[in-house]
Amino acid sequence: MSVLIQGAPFIVEQQQAILLAETSGAGLVTFTGYLRDFSEQGAVEALELEHYPGMTERVLEELGDTSANRFGLRGWRIVHRYGRIAAQDPIVWVGVLADHRNEAFAGCQFIMDTLKTKAPFWKREFMSDGRVVWVQSKAEDTEREKSWQECAYE
Amino acid sequence: MSVLIQGAPFIVEQQQAILLAETSGAGLVTFTGYLRDFSEQGAVEALELEHYPGMTERVLEELGDTSANRFGLRGWRIVHRYGRIAAQDPIVWVGVLADHRNEAFAGCQFIMDTLKTKAPFWKREFMSDGRVVWVQSKAEDTEREKSWQECAYE
Amino acid sequence: MLTVRFFSLIREALDCEQLEVAHHSELRTVDDLKRSLANTGGEQWREALYQPNVVHALNQRVVNTDHVLQNGDEVAFFPPMTGG
């Protein structure tokens, strides 16, 4: 039921505790995305995440509510960092609570798949060899996001 | 890469820390199953979980390895309680790490769906009205488990 | 010897967790053992062991009842599992 967008690092356990303090359910599914130390471009030292303040929060709040309605979630929380992120650090955390495990899995995966292409973030990779590269959106991510529109996984 | 079966309550955050100390990956998906305070039979006070020591560990270890091979996981951990469990307490925790989020979601959901019908646990519910009821296996759970055999979600 | 174990509903119905059975030539398969237990134990045992959906495990693996027994094997009977 809430979105947190922050520049500072976050602690996954604390975010989970906040969600569990708000509500309860029989099944909790969480996703944590960590910055990989490699990409298609090579070894990655750090990432800089630009975002669109205001729009980001709005998109993610709508996304959480949509998932809650569609999958009957009892609660959800989305945490996303922006700014400079070191390799191995968490970038995104999504937790959802539901009465049944399949709703929880579907709700969490739906949020992640949609967030990838709908939340206004842009990544720039700082490579170990000194290059700075804007990350391209992946056709695969767009396909995944579309698959939630077309097929009724419910 | 490891299974923990114990009678005492466990702390989700500690279990997650153990998995993350063993290995890393770009995506972590976790599932926590909590004891509901209601069931088809009514209000539930507590649950008693009987299991088959030895077989339980073996089934869950094979299940984790199968999921790791099938979905290319970097790491996994399965924690399951037995004995008497109070309403709202965690019963099961599964965490998986992978290089991509879809593998992590699939690997975790595969473990949960299979564990339901393949791990030798049996649940007895202590109802608020004093009844003690053995939980019946659900046709839906058997169907879910089978669906992983038939369709190639990979 | 064969070790025979019962769990859940079946353990309760038989009021028995575990027993040892001498392995002899007429107990060739899991099915033979099951029939022998039902014959020896009487109606209550027959009913518990032959209820629909009984799961059979041999040395802690689920098997069909035509699996052949070896001396020292552990056989278990239990209802469908409800983990998670």
Place this chain on the structure above:
Amino acid sequence: MLTVRFFSLIREALDCEQLEVAHHSELRTVDDLKRSLANTGGEQWREALYQPNVVHALNQRVVNTDHVLQNGDEVAFFPPMTGG
């Protein structure tokens, strides 16, 4: 007035984060605004704004370029998003 914002690659190419544009009758749609910016800014602006896959947001919602503008609107141009 209209507020116009640029992000990521486009912000970099234009070396511009944000600007204010007077709202007048010839800026009826997002597309009109885009054409006007390209005409005023020259080749570099045309190239950045008309690259394939540019996403257009109006008041922080993604829209098609035929959306009609109102005085006070916030319009943004950016490349496809890469969250998560």
